[in-house]
Amino acid sequence: MAAPKTAIVPTRSEDYAQWYQEVIKAADLAETSPVRGCMVIKPWGYGLWENIQQNLDARFKATGHKNAYFPLFIPLSFMQREADHVEGFAKECAVVTHHRLEPDADGQLQPAGELEEPLIVRPTSETIIGEMFSKWIESYRDLPLLINQWANVVRWEMRTRLFLRTAEFLWQEGHTAHATEQEAVDETLQMLDIYKEFAENTMAMPVITGAKSEGERFPGAVETYSIEAMMQDGKALQSGTSHFLGQNFSRAQDITFQNDNKEVEFAWTTSWGVSTRLIGALIMSHADDDGLVLPPRLAPSHIVIIPITFKADDPDAILNYCHKLAADLGVLNYHGRNVTVEIDNRDIRGGEKTWGWVKKGIPIRLEVGPRDMESDSVFMARRDKGHKEKQGVPREEFITTVTDILDEIQQGLFDRAVARRNEATQTIDSKEDFYKHFEGDGSGFVYAHFCGDPAVEDEIKGDLKVTLRCIPLHGHDEEGTCIFTGKPSKQRVLWAKSY
RNA sequence: CGGGGUGUAGCUCAGCUUGGCAGAGCGCUUGUUUUGGGAACAAGAGGCCGCAGGUUCAAAUCCUGUCACCCCGACCA
Numbered sequence: 001m002a003a004p005k006t007a008i009v010p011t012r013s014e015d016y017a018q019w020y021q022e023v024i025k026a027a028d029l030a031e032t033s034p035v036r037g038c039m040v041i042k043p044w045g046y047g048l049w050e051n052i053q054q055n056l057d058a059r060f061k062a063t064g065h066k067n068a069y070f071p072l073f074i075p076l077s078f079m080q081r082e083a084d085h086v087e088g089f090a091k092e093c094a095v096v097t098h099h100r101l102e103p104d105a106d107g108q109l110q111p112a113g114e115l116e117e118p119l120i121v122r123p124t125s126e127t128i129i130g131e132m133f134s135k136w137i138e139s140y141r142d143l144p145l146l147i148n149q150w151a152n153v154v155r156w157e158m159r160t161r162l163f164l165r166t167a168e169f170l171w172q173e174g175h176t177a178h179a180t181e182q183e184a185v186d187e188t189l190q191m192l193d194i195y196k197e198f199a200e201n202t203m204a205m206p207v208i209t210g211a212k213s214e215g216e217r218f219p220g221a222v223e224t225y226s227i228e229a230m231m232q233d234g235k236a237l238q239s240g241t242s243h244f245l246g247q248n249f250s251r252a253q254d255i256t257f258q259n260d261n262k263e264v265e266f267a268w269t270t271s272w273g274v275s276t277r278l279i280g281a282l283i284m285s286h287a288d289d290d291g292l293v294l295p296p297r298l299a300p301s302h303i304v305i306i307p308i309t310f311k312a313d314d315p316d317a318i319l320n321y322c323h324k325l326a327a328d329l330g331v332l333n334y335h336g337r338n339v340t341v342e343i344d345n346r347d348i349r350g351g352e353k354t355w356g357w358v359k360k361g362i363p364i365r366l367e368v369g370p371r372d373m374e375s376d377s378v379f380m381a382r383r384d385k386g387h388k389e390k391q392g393v394p395r396e397e398f399i400t401t402v403t404d405i406l407d408e409i410q411q412g413l414f415d416r417a418v419a420r421r422n423e424a425t426q427t428i429d430s431k432e433d434f435y436k437h438f439e440g441d442g443s444g445f446v447y448a449h450f451c452g453d454p455a456v457e458d459e460i461k462g463d464l465k466v467t468l469r470c471i472p473l474h475g476h477d478e479e480g481t482c483i484f485t486g487k488p489s490k491q492r493v494l495w496a497k498s499y
Numbered sequence: 500c501g502g503g504g505u506g507u508a509g510c511u512c513a514g515c516u517u518g519g520c521a522g523a524g525c526g527c528u529u530g531u532u533u534u535g536g537g538a539a540c541a542a543g544a545g546g547c548c549g550c551a552g553g554u555u556c557a558a559a560u561c562c563u564g565u566c567a568c569c570c571c572g573a574c575c576a
Contacts, residue, residue: 007537017570036567092575124576157575158500165575218576226576238576275576310534351537358536369535379535387536465572499576 006289007359016233021162023283026359027292030162037160037167041276044360047300048279049170053150055202055297056172056274058336059194065146065174070128072152073119078127082252085126088219092156094121094167121154126220126245126271129175130253137267140179140259144187148174163280164237164499171275177255177267181246184268185223188244189473191272192225195240203278204295204414205229205285206421207239208445208494210470215454218271222246228469228494230421231284234443236469236496239281242272280499285417292361293383295413296406301340303329303402304357305378308350308369319345321373325366325395334403358383363409364402384409421445427492431483438464438497445469445496449489451482460484460495469494 008026012019024030029045032038041049057067073096079086100113122128129147137145150172160166174191178184192209199207207227217224221243229239249255250266259265286293296302305322309315326341333339342362344353357365367379367390378398381390382405393401424444428434434448450456450468460466471493482489 021569032568034567088575153576155575158573159570159575169576171576241576273576277576306535308535349538350534353536355537367535371535381536390536 007291007355008289011289012232019289020280020284023287023291023359024162027361029279029283029292032162035167037157039162039166039168041170044300045279048282048294048298049276051298051300052202052274052278053172054337056194056198057148057150059198060148060172060174063146063190063194065148065176067149068147069149069151070122070125070132072122074122074125074128076118076120078131079120081127082220082249084248085220085252089123089155093123094154094156095119096121122151123153123155124271124273125149125151125153125173126175126249127253130249130255130269133175133177133250133267133269134253134255137177137255137257140257143177143179143257143267144183145177146174146187147176148172161280163276163283165277169276171273173271173273176270177250178269179257179259179265179267181268184246184270185244188223188225188242188270188272191270192227192240192242195227195242195272195274199227199229199239199278199281200414202295202297203282203285204297204410204417205239205281206414206418208470208472209474210472210494212241212470213452213454213457213468215457216468218243220245220248220252222248225473226470228496229281229285230424230445230496231281231499232420233284234424234497236445236494236498237277237281237284238469238498239278240272240274243270245269245271286413287361290387291359293413294361294363296363296410297335299340299361299363301342301362302334302406303339303364303366304342304344304362305366305368306344306350306353306357308367308372309345310350312370318368318370318373319343322368325368325378325399328399329402332399332403334406339402339406358387363406366398382409384412429483434483434495435464438466438495443497445494447472447476447492448483448495449480449491450493451485451487451489453482453485453487456482456484464497466495466497469496469498 008019008022010018027044028042030039030041033040096119098111098114101109102112104110133145136142152168152170154168156167157165176187178187196207196209199205207229209225209227212224212226218241223244225242226238227240229237231237247266247268249269255267255269256264257267283292286295305326307318307322309318312318322343326343329339329341331338346353354365361383363383365381372379377392377394379390380393380398427447428437434446437446457468476491478491480489481487
């Protein structure tokens with residue numbers, strides 16, 4: 001059978017949605033599960049999540065946050081406390097009403113032992129963490145309170161897609177309380193910056209930071225900020241959010257403290273999170289028609305060594321050579337963790353083995369056979385280059401330059417993603433051009449002046465499925481007139497079709 | 500939740516219109532020959548035809564219901 005031209009069928013241009021699913025399958029990241037809307041994250045995919053966790057957690061700790069854990073179940077009455085919050089989440093909550101199973105006459109297990117008050121499975125934890133904050137906070141001396149939790153949450157979505165939107169997903173949710181409004185706003189923006197920095201530096205995924213419009217705001221928040229990334233099909237993906245909650249939740253949940261003037265005040269709170277959706281963002285930022293492409297700083301493994309032993313006089317010598325090489329590489333430090341090496345000595349054909357690693361997106365593949373061992377070198381292929389661009393490199397040279405090569409790959413992925421985004425970004429100055437652009441196949445980011453009227457936003461969404469992604473924080477201050485209403489506008493805002 | 504589509508071997512699917520022994524390719528197992536970028540041959544293993552009812556001498560096939568997944572909407576990290 002002739003090899004297909006691409007490892008992934010269909011390609012991105014043929015059927016993007018299908019391509020996305022095939023990449024996940026081919027890279028062995030995750031599968032759908034017997035439970036509707038829930039996914040099984042497999043080792044290679046979970047390895048990505050572990051690296052996301054490790055990297056972000058260090059950033060949270062460095063800015064003074066501590067991890068804690070709160071219950072999966074939230075009393076129904078807690079959800080009731082903040083009106084907007086209720087409205088935002090009520091429709092997608094899983095509800096626990098019983099605490100026991102009993103066999104019926106036919107021996108079928110039936111729920112029994114009805115709970116006095118139903119519990120909901122957390123869709124987010126503002127309410128239960130707020131409840132605890134109200135107990136923990138008494139004095140201004142208890143503030144700021146900076147807490148993060150790594151957890152799973154459940155939102156009963158109508159339509160799900162692996163990583164992008166699943167009924168259960170993994171995330172972190174930071175929750176903080178502050179004595180002053182300014183401090184809480186600063187915290188909100190600080191965490192947004194950390195997300196941006198993480199996305200760009202670690203994931204090699206450029207993002208735009210900005211504020212959400214009223215309609216796109218987190219239920220109960222005063223202000224929601226997000227990082228918005230551009231996927232390869234020209235659709236935007238909200239990849240992380242940071243909310244300034246004002247005193248809305250502290251009023252609803254009685255989070256008060258006494259200030260140094262003996263007065264009782266409501267605390268100012270924030271919350272912020274990123275989820276396993278980031279893995280979807282990663283795939284759609286970097287993967288190509290041959291499968292996943294991983295930025296080295298997030299890759300579960302950096303290098304795979306494939307021993308070529310089939311026609312060697314002494315296969316063990318090659319294996320030993322590979323193990324020694326792996327050990328030499330494994331002590332190198334690459335951005336806070338050791339270089340991670342796999343030796344793939346599975347007894348399968350070389351081509352199949354190689355393509356497996358291509359599809360998994362490992363940054364560097366090394367083939368080591370008798371000829372290489374003899375010349376004390378390795379045969380290197382990079383995932384960011386063509387499959388045939390392999391080159392022999394002396395072993396010593398490879399060891400001394402490998403972290404530079406990884407950085408070069410990392411930087412290359414970022415540059416490529418920036419270039420793609422720039423190409424998919426334009427500035428538009430009339431309603432007519434705006435509609436012309438987005439009707440049909442139009443995609444990408446569009447900067448346009450906007451007066452801020454929510455009704456106009458709804459209309460555009462209805463007409464074109466285009467939403468206001470964010471009101472960018474940096475670099476777009478410029479007086480103008482709204483292209484939809486002609487009213488004055490202080491700056492251009494960011495529009496796109498989105499996930 | 501509305502519209503459309505699909506459920507048959509681990510995977511991709513044929514068979515269904517017109518009811519009559521459960522099929523193919525890939526993958527898997529074993530063996531031989533191969534092997535520096537998706538190997539060849541041979542012999543095997545593997546299915547409650549999504550699930551539950553119904554019609555019939557007989558159901559993968561017809562009827563009813565139900566569940567799941569995919570695509571398009573509405574909603575969302």
